[in-house]
Amino acid sequence: MINFNGTLAAENNILSTQNRGYAYGDALFETIKVSHGKILFWEDHYFRLMASMRILRMEIPMAFTMEFLEEEITKTIEVNGFSNESARVKLSVHRSEGGLYTPETNEVEYIISAKSLAEHFYLINDGFYxxxxxxxxxxxxxxxxxxxxxxxxxxxxxxxxxxxxxxxxxxxxxxxxxxxxxxxxxxxxxxxxxxxxxxxxxxxxxxxxxxxxxxxxxxxxxxxxxxxxxxxxxxxxxxxxxxxxxxxxxxxxxxxxxxxxxxxxxxxxxxxxxxxxxxx
CATH class of the missing domain: 3.20.10.10 (D-amino Acid Aminotransferase, subunit A, domain 2)
Known part of the structure; x- marks a missing residue:
């Protein structure tokens, strides 16, 4: 299950061919590690996302507080059964559909997805690299x-x-x-x-x-x-x-x-x- 604008949905019911992230790369994303429900370095992720949205001239919704997005990530983790393990979360923000290179709006939508991770904290890899x-x-x-x-x-x-x-x-x-x-x-x-x-x-x-x-x-x-x-x-x-x-x-x-x-x-x-x- 993924989180699309706050609604939990099946993953294959989301992407439109007019999605600007798909059509023009008009999107940002954060790759986040969550360990036993704890979002690691969340403040850094949040402020990087906000700064990046401003640089791309996206309109930041009033609801996009740190607490709101943290709750949405937690909700996605819980529905996928990852509350007591580690997970790789992808928080994507794309400009809403409409327009060609010039968008019809600077409003945004978001998608949150999660996949299970084996390691809870960080381990050194001594293998050949x-x-x-x-x-x-x-x-x-x-x-x-x-x-x-x-x-x-x-x-x-x-x-x-x-x-x-x-x-x-x-x-x-x-x-x-x-x-x-x-x-x-x-x-x-x-x-x-x-x-x-x-x-x-x-x-x-x-x-x-x-x-x-x-x-x-x-x-x-x-x-x-x-x-x-x-x-x-x-x-x-x-x-x-x-x-x-x-x-x-x-x-x-x-x-x-x-x-x-x-x-x-x-x-x-x-x-x-x-x-x-x-x-x-």
Missing amino acids: EVDLFKDYYVSPSLLSTLKTNNKVLNVVGSVFANENNLNNCFLLNTDKKVVEALNGNVFLVKGNTIKTPPLSDGCLKGVMRTQLINLIKNLPDFELVEESVSPFELQKADEIFITNVITGIQPVSKYRKKVFGNETAKQLLQKLNVKIRLG
Whole structure:
């Protein structure tokens, strides 16, 4: 069951061919992890969604308070029987039907769906995880690139490329040939006690887990957090590389081309992240 504008309905009764998210990619979405009924990092998700809606000139309904949408997510979790387990929730907001490129209205509708997840909190993945660069197409370093919109064809084609080449993931480059992010998350490099991640101005997604990790690292005296452009040449010089998103948490990279990496820093950060979640 999914939640369509507050009404619980069967999933196959929703999408119209005139849906603007389907027809023009005129939509935003948040991927959210819920553990035993607790919505992780909900405040960050909510304010990112509101800021993104303003950037896309969508009309934010008066009812779209943090409490209202939290209740709608909880209602969706409950009807699917996920109250006592973990779930991956997708909250999508699209402009209402009507118009071509120019919409007839800036009013919005929303859809909430949920799928079961095996892990309640975040676990480190010690398995083999190889990445490479995806260089067929590039990310434009603009404000729109930082939003989580339905325009993800670059990520889809990159994922097909990764699958065809037996890779676990790929790093995306922007038009300045700087490393921006992975196909499904933000990227961090560790060199000594410095942890580096690309700035939003380079076009990377304004990831919720990215924000959590940045705030966490800034409070650790043993590490220095740097937000600067990352050259592809820096990848093989790093001691560690890891990818972050709200579903996986922290995914260490074990191999990039001929370089093999450790994951000690990733393990430390993941442990502290789980402590923060339990205490939050």
